[in-house]
Amino acid sequence: MKAFTTLTGVAAPLPMANVDTDKIIAARFLKTIARTGLGKNLFHAMRFNEDGSEKPDFVLNQEPYRKAEILIAFENFGCGSSREHAPWALLDFGIRCVIAPDFADIFHNNSSKNGILPIRLPREICEKLMEDAKMGGNARLTVDLERQVVVRPSGEEIPFEVDAFRKHCLLNGLDDIGQTLQHAPSIDEYEAKRRAEAPWLFA
């Protein structure tokens, strides 16, 4: 998992509540052998016409939002299924941080496990950030995870909360595997001991 420290980038405004996992990545795109490659179908129904052409009104089809790394949305982001495909699709598109008044629990968990930082901020603040985001390329937001602040283009700093454990994982780019690999010396030690006791397991 890619570490998340400080991110300065274009934020895309998505002024909608209940952006569900099917909107994020529709079920028909799930018969896949990859975690990557889902970005091209992110928000498919909102982003493309039936003939596959882009819907020019959709934010991610506009400059500079094609390169957005932050998404600002309203309540209950990521509701729906537990599939990890939703964060995989966001990440594959390039989104590293979603800011919303609240998130569906499973999505919240799945996204931080996959290196996306979900930030909960009150609705009024999300509305302000939404306005900032609408200013496009001239109004980049900075998300500083270490200091737990979002820095508006005006320089104003907005503090946010984050679970200490998840913060640690994100800052250090540790997924569950990364965590376990911190115990690699114990695994080595166990293997050495076991190899002596039960050599047939290592034949």
Added chain:
Amino acid sequence: MANQPRTLFDKIWDAHVVETLQDGTALLYIDRHLVHEVTSPQAFEGLRVAGRQVRSLHGTIAVVDHNIATDASRRTGIEDPESRLQVETLEKNVAEFNVPYIPLLDERQGIVHVIGPELGLSLPGMTIVCGDSHTSTHGAMGALAFGIGTSEVEHVLATQTVLQKPAKNMRVTVDGVLPPGCTAKDITLAIIGKIGTAGGTGHVIEYAGEAIRALDMAGRMTLCNMSIEAGARAGMVAPDETTIAYVEGRPHAPKGEAWERAVAWWRSLPSDAGAHFDKEVSLRAEEITPQVTWGTSPEDVLPITGVVPNPADARDETRRAQLTRMVEYMGLIPGQKLTDLKVDVVFIGSCTNSRIEDIRAAAAIARGRQVAAHVRALVVPGSGLVKKQAEAEGLDRILLDAGFEWREAGCSMCLGMNPDKLTPGQRSASTSNRNFEGRQGPGGRTHLCSPAMAAAAAIKGHLADVREFSA
């Protein structure tokens, strides 16, 4: 603590804890990781993206089983593009990560839960995982074996460990002698009928008692296989002389001095007298009769002499609604005798019942008889080696002469993922493990039973009591 009596599960667990984390989660070392095409692609991809390697190549083995055809077409390539892609992806991944692999056309290819024990890859005392819930099968070896999800598959590939909280201990004791016509499948169905599909939730089941000791390894595998249908995390049978005799000489079994040491350890594994079980259930073998499921959950099972239940007799509203749905889906009439249910298809195979012993049992019924004219009957050996053995014994001839199809190894009609499927409304007698709606194909109606019972149904053309064949 160290001197407290321990269960088989406790002993294997203790021997594999690398470290216990603050919240009681253990980092558990995995001895054997079996990989197949369906649940591994994203796991390998995760490794690739993170630049990680497979930690233990000798502890990992890959095989294709779920998606493949079980007829001659396997030699000419897979038709369904998504299935083909999964198989090709596995082949690419094992090559890239150097994972030992048994290719489709290798004679050792087969269902992952059949080939593990068969090749001596699954041994007593081991921890064994696979991205498949029926990994519980390998518990028959006296191993701790359980299914994992894709993210855990990646975790095991990278670290050779899983993060797990200990399960609770449950013991199911079956004493007495099994009556003629009854098999391990009837024991497991009877157990699930008794404790229900959530009866084992949160537990690892150890099967014990005289009737279990008397089972051969194939029977024990059938039993442990379906532990998952009883809601358990895993099922196990303590290693004994039957186990040791089975393992000896298998291609990956320890040899020479290592064999002596291994056997000595295996003999120390059975649960100590006085070990604590959180839950105990017991059955008398004499009371078990040939079983068959009538509904769409493995717990909806009855003796073959039974009749279709009447939803009106249900204990409450929820159950009534459930029964009504099942009766309707299965195309049944309340009060109808199970032996009056005509079958269209008979499937003898799956990781539950596709070993040589199962095929012998089916052939014993088929010998000199004919499959009913309206029935399509498939026999699908669990592995290429089972197939070869059966052919050496002439079982294929007996089955073919009786009108059965004799297929190549794979999961086949156990699940509607490859070309072997039921069509809507078709009724099957099947030796597999799940009778969920649509499991064997959309709209298909599955009756689970033993291989002998399935063969009997093929001959009679309807669900039948195998005891009528003994003469």
